[in-house]
Amino acid sequence: MIPDHVVVVGAGQAGGRAIEALRGQGFAGAITLVGAEKHLPYERPSLSKEMLLDLGQERIVWVRPAAWYDEHKVERRLGVAVTAIDRAARTVALADGSSLSYGALILATGTTPRQLPILHHSHPRVLTIRTIEDSQALRPCLVDGAHLVIIGAGFIGLEVAAAARAHGCAVTVLEAAPRAMARGVPERISELYAKLHRERGVDLRFHAGVIAIEGERPIVHLRSGERLQADAVVVGIGVIPNDELASAAGLAVDNGILVDAQGRSNDPAIYAAGDVAHHHNPLLGHSLRLESWQNAQNQAIAVAKTILGQDHVYAEVPWFWSDQYGINMQITGLTDPQATVVERGDLDGYAGVLFELVDGRVVCAVGLNAARDLRVAKQIIGTKLPVDSAALGNPAVKLTDIYKSLKSAS
Amino acid sequence: MSESSNLVALCDAADVEEDTPVQAMASGAVYAVFVKDGAYYVTQDLCTHGPGNLSEGFIEDNEVECPFHQGRFNFITGAPTAAPCTDALRIWTAHVVDGKVCIDPEESRT
Ligand SMILES: Cc1cc2nc3c(=O)[nH]c(=O)nc-3n(C[C@H](O)[C@H](O)[C@H](O)COP(=O)(O)OP(=O)(O)OC[C@H]3O[C@@H](n4cnc5c(N)ncnc54)[C@H](O)[C@@H]3O)c2cc1C
Ligand code: FES
Numbered sequence: 001m002i003p004d005h006v007v008v009v010g011a012g013q014a015g016g017r018a019i020e021a022l023r024g025q026g027f028a029g030a031i032t033l034v035g036a037e038k039h040l041p042y043e044r045p046s047l048s049k050e051m052l053l054d055l056g057q058e059r060i061v062w063v064r065p066a067a068w069y070d071e072h073k074v075e076r077r078l079g080v081a082v083t084a085i086d087r088a089a090r091t092v093a094l095a096d097g098s099s100l101s102y103g104a105l106i107l108a109t110g111t112t113p114r115q116l117p118i119l120h121h122s123h124p125r126v127l128t129i130r131t132i133e134d135s136q137a138l139r140p141c142l143v144d145g146a147h148l149v150i151i152g153a154g155f156i157g158l159e160v161a162a163a164a165r166a167h168g169c170a171v172t173v174l175e176a177a178p179r180a181m182a183r184g185v186p187e188r189i190s191e192l193y194a195k196l197h198r199e200r201g202v203d204l205r206f207h208a209g210v211i212a213i214e215g216e217r218p219i220v221h222l223r224s225g226e227r228l229q230a231d232a233v234v235v236g237i238g239v240i241p242n243d244e245l246a247s248a249a250g251l252a253v254d255n256g257i258l259v260d261a262q263g264r265s266n267d268p269a270i271y272a273a274g275d276v277a278h279h280h281n282p283l284l285g286h287s288l289r290l291e292s293w294q295n296a297q298n299q300a301i302a303v304a305k306t307i308l309g310q311d312h313v314y315a316e317v318p319w320f321w322s323d324q325y326g327i328n329m330q331i332t333g334l335t336d337p338q339a340t341v342v343e344r345g346d347l348d349g350y351a352g353v354l355f356e357l358v359d360g361r362v363v364c365a366v367g368l369n370a371a372r373d374l375r376v377a378k379q380i381i382g383t384k385l386p387v388d389s390a391a392l393g394n395p396a397v398k399l400t401d402i403y404k405s406l407k408s409a410s
Numbered sequence: 411m412s413e414s415s416n417l418v419a420l421c422d423a424a425d426v427e428e429d430t431p432v433q434a435m436a437s438g439a440v441y442a443v444f445v446k447d448g449a450y451y452v453t454q455d456l457c458t459h460g461p462g463n464l465s466e467g468f469i470e471d472n473e474v475e476c477p478f479h480q481g482r483f484n485f486i487t488g489a490p491t492a493a494p495c496t497d498a499l500r501i502w503t504a505h506v507v508d509g510k511v512c513i514d515p516e517e518s519r520t
Contacts, residue, residue, distance in 0.1 A: 017494075021493070294480065297494065298493075371466055371478075372430075372467070372468060375467075375468040375477060376468065379468075400430075
């Protein structure tokens, strides 16, 4: 049965896209969007890229302009968090003391940056980058000669490093792991990016342990005994799913809200979308939680369609990108440390594709300034068929031809 | 119908393949040229959503997928067909003259 009132908790990218899809599919019932941030849904990728590179202007990428929500009769409750879900009564309680009843509830609460365990109080010059305000707070620190210490060589930390170098900051990146972006990319790509950052003047250190940060102008104490005087510290050590609301309401939670391929939780009236959704992906054959733009958009669209009775299965090959020093990196599939590696093009020149194969099948591809090839690689991964690795590595053979031959064979 | 004198050449027709559209520049504007079943189509190259170049896009049937966020357009009609794209592309009638794909830049089509 199609609900008469959909309440969306979390006015982020997934919440915004779910609403857009509900209206786009003709849903005429009531929609209420509740968001803890005071903003309408916006996209976060530019917060560590364009927002930090182009200090002359501030361009926020809104999912939809404000007028759209009026035109599409979306009730907004912004700057107020949902504090509890009463599943029996089908209501949610808001921090301002009010409550809302729902026919269907979409939890799109996203993630919160992990804080440094050694930092016991918030510090005005120790920043994480998740919101517009976070990015705004960092912008004035990006001045020639300032010293920025970045803790964590993940995607966000390295994007911030690249932006800071563009403004002439001295940049130190401290990473506890032995390599950069270790969760997301194969070792060869980590190495290429470590080299890139060092060539651009970043002091990038692995196996680094931070034991304390103190002082108004923060001093970072390393396990080695060294002290680094910083003008600002950026912490990018991962995020934690905002699933407490769900677990307090007795929903199944395990590193995110557990949902099926249609985004349904174990309560038939409650769905989860985006970064917080630990969802089943039938194409990959397992459940996973993704922190990506693509997933926030398309898994949310699948939820909207499911609510409208279309039973839409979300089964896409994951896709992610990162921009550093003008080089566009795209990653599709999931990296696997056991995989065999095949290279195509000039990776050392930051123009080519790296494929990872397991049992002769492509499971992951990383493209450096190779958007079109990477898109075809995504199709190839989706076929789950064995490929000729010699052809993959031979730039004279078009990837589209490899894909076509797989498609006709299946 | 456009006067042939208003036509500007964008590229060699033979350079355009079904799965590899071509980027073309003419009088300061940038276009994407597509071919499908022997017929040519021209759209603006810049995605209406952001910085993606559609000539770098992935082709499936009548659709081009933007390489930047994977939004989609029908390159024959210019209509957006997948999120996040919501605004249509400008399109031009493609004329093949002496083996070259040409358009009238002033032509107004919606
Ligand atoms: C700096 C940065 C750069 C990124 N770059 C890329 C990139 O290049 N490529 C890529 O693919 N992905 C990138 N990502 C990831 C991508 O932005 C996220 O995957 C996406 O934002 C997830 O969307 P979401 O709607 O699930 O969560 P969010 O966008 O986090 O939105 C969740 C919202 O819910 C609100 N909320 C939480 N709890 C409550 C509550 N109880 N009541 C009401 N509201 C609540 C939060 O305040 C928040 O506004 C980046 C992320 C960041 C932070
Ligand atoms: S720039 Fe084309 S989809 Fe975003």
